[in-house]
Amino acid sequence: MYKIMMVDDDKQILDGLRRSLHHCHDWQVDLFDDPVRALDQASTVNYDLIVSDYQMPSMDGVTFLINIKEQLPDSIRLILSGAADLEAVVKAVNDAGIYRFISKPVQRYDLVLAMDQALQYYDSLRENKRLADLVRRQQDELKKRELVLMQFAKQHPLLANVNWTEDGSIILEDT
Numbered sequence: 001m002y003k004i005m006m007v008d009d010d011k012q013i014l015d016g017l018r019r020s021l022h023h024c025h026d027w028q029v030d031l032f033d034d035p036v037r038a039l040d041q042a043s044t045v046n047y048d049l050i051v052s053d054y055q056m057p058s059m060d061g062v063t064f065l066i067n068i069k070e071q072l073p074d075s076i077r078l079i080l081s082g083a084a085d086l087e088a089v090v091k092a093v094n095d096a097g098i099y100r101f102i103s104k105p106v107q108r109y110d111l112v113l114a115m116d117q118a119l120q121y122y123d124s125l126r127e128n129k130r131l132a133d134l135v136r137r138q139q140d141e142l143k144k145r146e147l148v149l150m151q152f153a154k155q156h157p158l159l160a161n162v163n164w165t166e167d168g169s170i171i172l173e174d175t
Contacts, residue, residue: 002119003045007032007064008053008080020108027115035064042071048122049115054081054088062088065096074125076118080104 004027008014014031021029030045032038035056042050050068054061065077079092082104092098099118102111153160163171 002027002048002122004029004049004051004115005032005038005042005045005047005068006030006051007035007038007056007061009033009035009056009058010053013053017111020111024112035059035061039064039067039071042068047072047075049076049078049118051078051080051115054079054092055083060088062092062096065092065098069097074122076122078102078114078118080106 006014006017006029008017008031011033014033018029018031021027030041030047032041035052035058050065050072052061052064052068056064061079061081065079068075068077077096077098078100079096079098080102081088089101092101099121100114102114106114149160163173165171
């Protein structure tokens with residue numbers, strides 16, 4: 001189940017979002033009309049995807065997403081805006097690390113598609129992190145085993161000096 005936070009000061013837009021997203025069974029969507037309340041909630045809930053409006057009276061969307069990024073650095077962030085201000089887009093990308101800037105008005109299908117793509121990206125990042133952690137653990141284990149082998153070779157040089165064939169067989173010599 002994905003946890004999604006959506007923030008917009010316009011309650012009518014939030015109601016529309018609620019209706020548009022009710023069919024997404026594996027999404028838990030929490031809607032907020034106040035970015036400050038949303039930030040408080042983000043301190044207790046680990047959201048996978050954050051979608052924010054750009055123009056809000058108490059805090060603009062970029063500032064909100066910068067704060068969210070500090071709290072939930074692994075979350076994917078989208079911003080919605082009716083005003084396509086290039087400076088705002090650049091700031092959102094550079095400072096808030098947004099995944100996508102979506103222009104309002106947005107069709108339900110396009111929004112759901114953008115959110116679904118963002119969640120797929122989130123999954124791929126999470127899987128990459130899991131695999132990188134696995135490789136690190138395996139490398140650590142390999143280093144430990146190499147150390148044990150080197151200690152064994154120092155203590156028992158005759159036993160450690162084994163000649164192998166390409167197929168893994170041991171070559172025995174008559175001496």
